[in-house]
Amino acid sequence: MLREFNEDMHDLMSGRKMKEFEFLSSQPLDEEVNLLNWDTYLYTRGFPSIDQDRSFRHVSKLTYLITIGSILYQNGPYTL
Structure with a gap:
């Protein structure tokens, strides 16, 4: 696991x-x-599917940015 990281x-x-x-x-x-x-x-933005474990790990390192953006978007003044 440490080697993969x-x-x-x-x-x-x-x-x-x-x-x-x-x-x-x-x-x-x-x-x-x-x-x-x-x-x-x-998926909804049309990105190519990620089928390899290594590629999946690379992309998942950036998920916290989308999580923060989601929280800001949901609690922002522009949602109805």
Whole structure:
């Protein structure tokens, strides 16, 4: 487990291009943002599916950002 973590951190810090971090263009204005969880967010935004364990671990290291964004969005002044 520690070895996997070390390898993942080296991958993330290497600066090489990874397909799981190729973000799409902006979302159309008439579509609602779905922040139920990070998996739903990635699926509804049309990101490619993540089928490998290593890629899944890379993406899951960034889930706290979507969690914080979801909390701010739900408790913000712009929700009805």
